[in-house]
Amino acid sequence: MxxxxxxxxxxxxxxxxxxxxxxxxxxxxxxxxxxxxxxxxxxxxxxxxxxxxxxxxxxxxxxxxxxxxxxxxxxxxxxxxxxxxxxxxxxxxxxxxxxxxxxxxxxxxxxxxxxxxxxxxxxxxxxxxxxxxxxxxxxxxxxxxxxxxxxxxxxxxxxLDLNDRPGTRKASRGEDEINLCCLWCKSGPISCKFELDRSGYVPGESIPIKAEIINHSNRRMWRSRAELHMFCVVPVGPAYQLEIPLKIIIGTIPLRESVPPRQGPSQSHLHQERAQAFAPSTSQPTPTYAESTFGKVNIKDVDDTEYTKGDTDYAPMYAYYNEGSTAESATGDKETSAPPQ
Incomplete structure (x- = not known):
């Protein structure tokens, strides 16, 4: 460089x-x-x-x-x-x-x-x-x-080696329900159960989610979605939202049994030469490197002047393990709306 x-x-x-x-x-x-x-x-x-x-x-x-x-x-x-x-x-x-x-x-x-x-x-x-x-x-x-x-x-x-962190192999589960309105207008609950197959992942891995959503209310669900930090069921109407947070750990070295070795992508912004530093075992997959998704920033500091040459824009590079797929729901859509129940 x-x-x-x-x-x-x-x-x-x-x-x-x-x-x-x-x-x-x-x-x-x-x-x-x-x-x-x-x-x-x-x-x-x-x-x-x-x-x-x-x-x-x-x-x-x-x-x-x-x-x-x-x-x-x-x-x-x-x-x-x-x-x-x-x-x-x-x-x-x-x-x-x-x-x-x-x-x-x-x-x-x-x-x-x-x-x-x-x-x-x-x-x-x-x-x-x-x-x-x-x-x-x-x-x-x-x-x-x-x-x-x-x-x-x-x-x-x-x-951050997930193999050295306790609990990263354990499945993570959560459930909750919410009742809409109260007293004489109270309806049946909307309930949600979901689980993850483990609690430790690395960038580039898919996070498979198993979820069961039951709507016993008389309100239409607008949509259900999964986010990195929570899984939400959002019914139509203001201020009604069911959230179930599950804690996960994002590491830099994957669990040995979770990601098979494979060739990374060939995009120009990904790099492979640095892989061995994050893969101490030959059985481990080798990461590529990707720029931060926040993009580049201007790095001129107060001590820099018009005579300072070299780097002017910069984005950190992070280890990334490509699985050759993008996150999708069970139907193949990245986000789906639930039908009325």
Missing amino acids: SCHAAFPTIGKLKTFTITLDNPEGVYSPYDDVKGHVKVELKDKMKMRGIRLHFYGGAEVEWKELKKVGDQTYTEYYRANETYLNFEMVLFGKASGQGGDNPTLPAGSYTYPFRHRLPGPLPSSFESYAGKIRYWIKGTIDKPWKFNHTTKKVFTVADK
Whole structure:
């Protein structure tokens, strides 16, 4: 995976490139992040040094409208944590180090690097209210001039092996009922029973649902649907809803007996080279990698300037096991409306 900094032809710097040995840029805690930085100069350049900054951290920010009496105001909430903060000198001096500034002659230079991630680390995540993000920033620190910087973002994906979690093989069941209205207009109940064959799944697996819905009321059911977090029966009319939540665990390594090995899809946004890190046994299927369904976000931070090159948009990559099918109901429809009863 390469991060190419396209600099103007006017000036001394022609190329400033960060390349990761891992083409997907996906790592687990305690992995070595390896790669190289390429610098190409058309003329000699005086500098304090060439450095890499490895950073990982979380930030959250949101606002809420508050009301006190007749007054309405906005309250802001912010917090941050740092998980990784390390500087590596590739050439010259470290930040704040004294002494003479070296000069790098014209030519092409390649600087290999390796840094072991600490652990444990939370997985990469991007949302409107917060983020967990990891990146490498290369800097050519020039005295009394604007620095050249280039940025590469990588994904940290922690492992969750369903085989090591108790209860993931157990079936999960739930049932409930609801009566519509009350007193003299009370009708018979709408009841629902449903179950899952187990409690642990990985992204890409189908979740088969067995459900029984009985409508003893005099109201028509508008529809029944299954969602990732609940199964609902919704009758016609306001404020009548039956919900039955079941807890499941979404892991990164599937149960050994649940998913047979098979070839993953060939879509351009899925990747397979990183598979072995999430499949410790040869009997395990190998995952592909897919970008987060939330899509890419702009990753420019407050410290980045117009001179910061490299990655500008990014989406975390997550392990995905393709079964070659999409989730469907028993009738083959993704959602069905129940007939009147």
